[in-house]
Amino acid sequence: MHIQFKNRKVLVTGSTHGIGLATARGFLDAGATVVINGRTQEGVDAALKRLGGNARASGFVGDLSQSQAADHLRQEHADFDILVNNLGVFGPQDFFETPDSEWDRFFQTNVMSGVRLSRQYAQGMVQRGWGRIVFISSESALNIPSDMVHYGFTKTAQLAVSRGLAKRLAGTGVTVNAVLPGPTLSEGVAEMFQAEVQRTGASLEQVAADFIATHRSSSIIRRAAHVDEVANMVIYVSSEQASATTGAALRVDGGVVDSIV
Template identity: 60%
Template sequence: MVPVKITRFKGEAGMQFDLSGLKAIVTGSTAGIGFATARGLAVAGAEVVINGRKQDACEKAAAALRKVAPKAKIEAFVGDLSTSEGCDALVSAHPACDILVNNVGIFGPKDFFETPDDIWEQYFHINVMSGVRLSRAYLKGMENKKWGRVIFISSESAQNIPQDMIHYGFSKTAQLAVSRGLAKRMAGTGVTVNSVLPGPTMSEGVKTMLEQEAEKTGKSVDEISHGFVMQNRPSSLIQRFATVEEVANMVLYVASRESSATSGAALRVEGGILETIF
């Protein structure tokens, strides 16, 4: 038998996965962890659908992906996935996928006693129900093909509930419950479902915030970011923000064929903040 040569796409961090022939949908992917994940998937050879609520942001992100992964097919879906209508529209435009990354989400500090019902509902619909609806839409097709990956981008806040963002922590814990339950539901089908738990991550928005603070104080961005982590997440073992690429590398592994024995897991990329071993 003549051996088949497989061309592998090398990611920025040196990991190599071959995702050619697979279609991935990454929600909330015009910037931050979502965009870094979409980039990693595209570089690895997957067809990638990115998503955002603004046409210009989607076009800009798609153009950037085509530059780094010219061989990959890149499409953009503009839509608000916090509603059932938005999710239905995405499924109508892209009826099937092999890899679903439920990344879209919002966060923001607010005291519990000043957080009304509508904010709780907003976080639930965006952070939780978007993933529920899309998983419900795509998992059956994955089961029929006997292969698929569903990944929820949760947070260390799912276990380490922030006292100033209880509404956010609640939504991230809910993602873990949905993810674990779906992994059990899909047991033995060849489809895996997992969660990834980032900690403080240097997204574009965070970097801008830190740069503004550095301007005010005269300190460097590195000093400001280190101080933030040590004050707000003192148990961090890496004692810094993670990069979006570091988080995306974990997502890329879970999305790959090589992760076939990993399902129902909550995979931590939070720098050792969580005190629990398991």
């Protein structure tokens, strides 16, 4: 199977590091023109440098949890062939200590950013008869974490949006899917584990594996995934070869979700 995206324009939101950056790199390697996104010029410039200064890569600076930033993006980029809604925030906080403002921040960032951008760009895809929209959800959409109820709620909401939008776009040539990573060694996760790495002297991979053994004991691979492993699923489901896959929740969770479907 040879996947290539020549003459395809891709937006990957929240892509200055982690899964988003790995996904952007995968699209570039397959010939796409890619717009990455971050909240600061410094972050976007650093990410573009990490992508090797590829001439097919450019950046958009803006907080896409805000509707004004989405409007500015549309002014700069009228259309995309592929939209990867990767922008997201996470972090543990007890249910009884999570204020309304934090629920709203998570919802606007994790859910509404993808809703707005899908609304902006899906109709152009329909007019051209081809397009791909991917929401980066999480296994936490199915296994709601007791210490991050506000996060799990947003990831479940993404599944509802992606499935419903896939049905709304039935027969148009535009597919909509969700990808559900499990524990993944992104920069954000590495930062969360850094104190334990320093305390124990163990490697990041070992600390992550110990966390999974304790908190995600149903994992079959018994380790954290690497960002490229998640990006590979996004690249496939965005390809021509994945034309019969839509409305799906595709797990890259290492078998954490204990289900045969």
